[in-house]
Amino acid sequence: MVKIILVAIIVALVYSQPDLRLTVADWLRSASDFLIESVKVKQ
Numbered sequence: 001m002v003k004i005i006l007v008a009i010i011v012a013l014v015y016s017q018p019d020l021r022l023t024v025a026d027w028l029r030s031a032s033d034f035l036i037e038s039v040k041v042k043q
Helices: 002-016 024-042
Strands: none
Touching: 002 024
């Protein structure tokens, strides 16, 4: 389930950048930030 959410986030990030400036590193940073925040919220 988490993987599906991450894939959806990455796809959304890609399509939100028409020129596709986001690199894999940016995706991973955004995904890890989101995971950290979601874990904090669950606690």
